[in-house]
Amino acid sequence: MGVERIRPVRPRVPATLAYALHRLLARNGAYRRLAAYVERHPVLYRAFTAGERVTKERLFGCRMCGQCALPTTGYACPMTCPKQLRNGPCGGVSPDGSCEVDRTRTCVWVTAWTRAEGAARGADLDLLQRPVDNRQWTRSSWVNYWQGRDEGLSVAHDAEDPRPVMVDRT
Amino acid sequence: MTGLREALDSGRFVVTAELAPPRDADPGAVERKAAALRGWVDAANVTDSQGANVRMSSLAGSVLVRRAGLDPVMQLTCRDRNRIALQSDLLGAAALGVRNVLLLTGDHPTLGDHPDAKPVFDLDGVQLVWTARTLRDDGTLLSGKPLATRPSWLIGTVENPFAPPAALRARRLAKKVAAGAEFVQTQYVFDVDAFAGWLGLLRDEGVNERCAVIAGVGPIRSRRMLSFLTGRVPGVHVPDGLRRRLAGVPEHRVEEEGMRACVETVQALAALDGVRGVHLMVFGHEDEVPDIVRRAGVRHAAAREGGG
Numbered sequence: 001m002g003v004e005r006i007r008p009v010r011p012r013v014p015a016t017l018a019y020a021l022h023r024l025l026a027r028n029g030a031y032r033r034l035a036a037y038v039e040r041h042p043v044l045y046r047a048f049t050a051g052e053r054v055t056k057e058r059l060f061g062c063r064m065c066g067q068c069a070l071p072t073t074g075y076a077c078p079m080t081c082p083k084q085l086r087n088g089p090c091g092g093v094s095p096d097g098s099c100e101v102d103r104t105r106t107c108v109w110v111t112a113w114t115r116a117e118g119a120a121r122g123a124d125l126d127l128l129q130r131p132v133d134n135r136q137w138t139r140s141s142w143v144n145y146w147q148g149r150d151e152g153l154s155v156a157h158d159a160e161d162p163r164p165v166m167v168d169r170t
Numbered sequence: 171m172t173g174l175r176e177a178l179d180s181g182r183f184v185v186t187a188e189l190a191p192p193r194d195a196d197p198g199a200v201e202r203k204a205a206a207l208r209g210w211v212d213a214a215n216v217t218d219s220q221g222a223n224v225r226m227s228s229l230a231g232s233v234l235v236r237r238a239g240l241d242p243v244m245q246l247t248c249r250d251r252n253r254i255a256l257q258s259d260l261l262g263a264a265a266l267g268v269r270n271v272l273l274l275t276g277d278h279p280t281l282g283d284h285p286d287a288k289p290v291f292d293l294d295g296v297q298l299v300w301t302a303r304t305l306r307d308d309g310t311l312l313s314g315k316p317l318a319t320r321p322s323w324l325i326g327t328v329e330n331p332f333a334p335p336a337a338l339r340a341r342r343l344a345k346k347v348a349a350g351a352e353f354v355q356t357q358y359v360f361d362v363d364a365f366a367g368w369l370g371l372l373r374d375e376g377v378n379e380r381c382a383v384i385a386g387v388g389p390i391r392s393r394r395m396l397s398f399l400t401g402r403v404p405g406v407h408v409p410d411g412l413r414r415r416l417a418g419v420p421e422h423r424v425e426e427e428g429m430r431a432c433v434e435t436v437q438a439l440a441a442l443d444g445v446r447g448v449h450l451m452v453f454g455h456e457d458e459v460p461d462i463v464r465r466a467g468v469r470h471a472a473a474r475e476g477g478g
Contacts, residue, residue: 082278083248083289087296088342090275091330091357092404100404101278113335126341128349131253131297131312157348164348166300167314 008099008108009061009080015115018059018075027146035146049140066136067150072124074115081108086129089113127154128164173241174213174270175324177447178353178382183440183468184447186243186355186384187459189214191231193224200231204238206456210463213241215272215355215449221403222249222282229259232268243326244268247276252292253301253312260302264321272326272355273298277404296349299327303350325350330357331368332407340371343381353382355449358399360431361409362438369444378444385439388451389432389458390416391425429462436466 011018025031038048049064056062060070061080069078069086078086082101089109092100097110116122130153136144144150155164177184187207192199200216207214216231225231232242244263251259263271275295279287293301301312302325309320327346331339343354359365365385372378390396390408396416399406412431419427439445448468452458463469 082280083275083291083294085275085291085294087294087345088338089333089335090295090405091328091333092277093330093333093335094404095332095334095407097334101280107334109338110335113338117337125338126345128296128300128345131293134292157345162348163303163350165308166297166304166349167308167310167312 006063006080006082006084007102008082008105008111009077010106010108010111011060011075011077011115013059013075015074015119015121018070019119019121022071025142027148031146032148035143038140039143039147045140045143048143049138052140052142064138064141065132066139066141066144067132067153068141068145069129069153072127072129072154073109073112074117074119074121074124076108076112076115078108078112084132085109086132088125127156129154130166171236171239171241172212174243174353177212178324184382184384185211185450185463185469186213186215186447187211187450187452187456188217189231189235189242189456190217190220190454191226191228193226195226197234200226200234201238203456204235204240207459208238208240210460210469211240211450212447213243213270215243215245218245218247218276219250219282220245220277222277222279222284222287224283229263229266229268232263233266236267241270242268243270243272245272245274246298247274248291248293248295248298249276249279250287250290252290256293256298257301257305257311260305260323261317261321264323268323270324270326271302272328273302273351274328281404295327296346299325299346299351300349307350324352326353326355327351328356329354330405331359331365332357332361333405340368340375340377343372344375344377347377347381351381353384353446355384356386358406358451359385359387359435359439360412361407362435362442364407364409365439366442369442373444382446383444384447384449385445386449386451387432387435387439388453389425389462390428391455392428393417393421393424395428429458429465433462433465436462436468440466440468 060077063079065079093107099105099107152168189203216228218228219225232244235242279289309317329343
């Protein structure tokens with residue numbers, strides 16, 4: 001990882017296309033078996049992960065945290081927020097919507113909100129996002145997702161469960 | 171010692187103030203500021219190297235404030251500590267008698283006096299609130315390991331009602347309340363109408379009933395301070411009406427006019443349904459707090475004798 005200069009990235013694909021792509025890649029038995037197979041073969045895993053990195057880096061500024069939040073953020077990557085906020089914008093957003101760290105860029109959460117609202121997915125931003133597992137950096141988030149490992153990444157709060165637990169002890 | 175919790179429980183209008191620790195190792199500086207505030211506020215927020223400028227730690231400052239007979243609210247940010255250090259400091263604060271914590275993400279180091287520092291941000295502000303509630307109510311660390319003795323602090327958070335995206339701001343606070351926040355102190359309120367709009371959204375979300383809203387207020391002392399607040403402090407919104415008002419008086423009267431506007435804002439906020447108190451941000455002018463409180467008439471003699 002090292003210390004790099006993190007700046008908000010505006011996605012290069014429209015949200016509607018990203019949501020459509022997600023439906024194509026949605027978890028199913030075949031993908032789960034494929035992911036398990038890929039993971040058992042280190043050379044294949046490296047090639048697969050490199051492919052994921054190139055694609056997502058170009059489209060979303062992906063930094064390979066390995067635990068993709070994109071489907072719940074209007075496909076604007078929260079790890080490109082200089083503070084890497086997973087739960088929404090900080091209080092320092094300028095009136096024009098620019099980032100407090102780099103006033104030449106739009107806050108990635110302003111972008112996320114606009115894109116999610118535009119696709120009637122604004123409620124995604126109400127999800128409580130659990131902390132990132134820092135062991136997953138540079139790992140493939142697709143392989144993790146297909147194997148159901150990021151099911152606990154976020155949790156909804158509602159009338160039924162107004163105060164969800166943070167630490168899942170199951 | 172009575173403090174923030176008792177004040178909120180009693181249902182009366184709460185007053186808190188910011189207390190910035192010194193940029194050195196002098197405990198006397200904290201004691202003097204605490205003495206100026208004692209009897210006039212229910213609690214003092216001890217800031218955590220505010221604006222990413224190095225100061226005495228908020229934990230040490232909180233202990234000194236408590237020793238001086240004032241209830242501290244220890245501020246803790248995600249800026250400089252990972253989840254191990256955050257949990258460790260939260261437990262340490264509880265052990266040393268700190269009864270209130272205010273948990274926030276924190277400013278980015280590039281905005282402070284050590285722009286070459288490594289930004290940590292292992293957790294975000296919402297996750298830090300959630301962590302504190304897990305320690306206190308579930309009695310476990312984030313690792314799942316149990317705590318034999320649980321902390322019991324009141325958990326607070328911050329919100330900026332005026333920053334974009336406006337429609338998301340009330341929902342973001344709802345999220346923090348779901349994570350465990352029991353009170354919120356807001357960014358500077360200069361625009362009471364816009365603030366009232368945000369309060370309405372909070373009511374719609376049912377947030378008010380579960381989280382006490384304490385509005386941030388402070389005087390603008392000079393034209394220089396006005397341009398500092400609007401240019402250098404992230405997320406501060408000063409409406410045109412107030413700018414014109416301060417521009418309309420000669421320089422030597424800006425301070426008095428700013429103070430008058432501040433007192434009027436406190437009174438207007440106290441009249442709003444759903445505002446439980448004010449949080450005064452006076453940047454090193456702690457001696458002004460009694461003046462603001464007295465002029466706004468928000469704290470009665472009885473409360474002064476009983477409180478503090």
